[in-house]
Amino acid sequence: xxxxxxxxxxxxxxxxxxxxxxxxxxxxxxxxxxxxxxxxxxxxxxxxxxxxxxxxxxxxxxxxxxxxxxxxxxxxxxxxxxxxxxxxxxxxxxxxxxxxxxxxxxxxxxxxxxxxxxxxxxxxxxxxxxxxxxxxxxxxxxxxxxxxxxxxxxxxxxxxxxxxxxxxxx
Numbered sequence: 001x002x003x004x005x006x007x008x009x010x011x012x013x014x015x016x017x018x019x020x021x022x023x024x025x026x027x028x029x030x031x032x033x034x035x036x037x038x039x040x041x042x043x044x045x046x047x048x049x050x051x052x053x054x055x056x057x058x059x060x061x062x063x064x065x066x067x068x069x070x071x072x073x074x075x076x077x078x079x080x081x082x083x084x085x086x087x088x089x090x091x092x093x094x095x096x097x098x099x100x101x102x103x104x105x106x107x108x109x110x111x112x113x114x115x116x117x118x119x120x121x122x123x124x125x126x127x128x129x130x131x132x133x134x135x136x137x138x139x140x141x142x143x144x145x146x147x148x149x150x151x152x153x154x155x156x157x158x159x160x161x162x163x164x165x166x167x168x169x170x
Contacts (some may be wrong), residue, residue, distance in 0.1 A: 075118040
């Protein structure tokens with residue numbers, strides 16, 4: 001078993017254990033994918049675990065596709081794709097078809113995650129930061145409402161929004 005692991009390690013790292021020369025990390029990744037395909041993998045995407053959270057999985061799928069050249073040249077092209085997907089979402093909303101709307105919303109998310117990747121940002125971390133920020137602000141809004149003696153449930157959306165915006169400015 002140990003010999004098998006060692007042989008796989010040597011085979012997958014010819015830039016370390018052989019005479020293959022590479023320019024950078026991206027070339028190492030491209031070579032890695034080619035070698036895995038020689039080992040019998042059916043798809044470059046097959047190594048992405050199905051159990052990953054959707055945002056992490058999207059980033060990994062996009063990284064894998066990039067290794068075979070399926071990649072935009074620049075972030076402006078990616079943003080154009082976001083805009084295209086957004087327009088398709090609005091068309092789906094107009095159609096009223098929930099399945100189509102879900103498909104198109106997923107395409108918008110996927111494109112935004114790709115844009116985050118082009119900005120060298122982690123979409124999962126960005127969303128989690130926003131989740132935490134929302135919880136903190138909402139908790140402050142609940143406290144502010146308590147101080148007025150009027151619970152959130154009895155406030156109008158405009159009243160809650162005024163408190164929210166005040167908290168946001170702090």
